[in-house]
Amino acid sequence: MRGITPIDPTEPKKYAAAVSKLASLAVTDSAGGVAAAEVLLSLRNGYAWPASLTSLRSLDHHNLDAAVKAIRYSAQNNTDPRTVIENGDDIFDRIALTHPTLYRPLRAQDDFLNGAGQVELWVCPHCHRQRQRLQYPDWLKPAATAPWCEKYYDDDRHPEVDESDMVLTDVYTLVIERR
Ligand SMILES: [Zn+2]
Numbered sequence: 001m002r003g004i005t006p007i008d009p010t011e012p013k014k015y016a017a018a019v020s021k022l023a024s025l026a027v028t029d030s031a032g033g034v035a036a037a038e039v040l041l042s043l044r045n046g047y048a049w050p051a052s053l054t055s056l057r058s059l060d061h062h063n064l065d066a067a068v069k070a071i072r073y074s075a076q077n078n079t080d081p082r083t084v085i086e087n088g089d090d091i092f093d094r095i096a097l098t099h100p101t102l103y104r105p106l107r108a109q110d111d112f113l114n115g116a117g118q119v120e121l122w123v124c125p126h127c128h129r130q131r132q133r134l135q136y137p138d139w140l141k142p143a144a145t146a147p148w149c150e151k152y153y154d155d156d157r158h159p160e161v162d163e164s165d166m167v168l169t170d171v172y173t174l175v176i177e178r179r
Pocket of ligand 1: 124125126127128129149150151152158
């Protein structure tokens with residue numbers, strides 16, 4: 001006799017636990033952190049935050065298990081992962097800010113440079129070194145994501161430049177032919 005597969009009442013809790021486990025890895029700047037961030041951000045909005053299956057190879061056994069559980073539950077229940085953990089919105093914002101280049105328009109330089117991109121030119125007020133950076137969308141651009149002066153690391157005499165000291169001097173369109 002055919003029947004409906006009974007719903008395992010512990011499934012939502014397992015999903016929440018998997019999301020929580022991946023979230024604590026996703027806020028770290030590491031290969032595993034990138035993979036965990038890809039999975040979580042993609043479960044939230046896969047179009048804006050595409051995930052690569054090969055990056056799953058960066059996960060250890062326990063985190064891979066959590067990723068597969070989360071993917072499976074989300075596919076069957078369409079549950080936004082932000083809603084199943086405490087402070088989900090804040091935590092997901094933090095994950096996005098830790099890995100802004102996972103955002104589709106910034107993701108692959110190749111893709112980005114296929115057409116034209118907006119590039120910002122920042123200048124260090126101390127040594128006047130210039131630094132270019134792809135323009136992040138406004139929602140990814142709090143002061144914390146402003147670039148810093150790379151010369152600070154090379155030169156002991158260079159004062160520590162607070163990120164908010166860097167001066168945005170220009171924004172221009174960069175067009176590079178795809179080879
Ligand atoms: Zn400098």
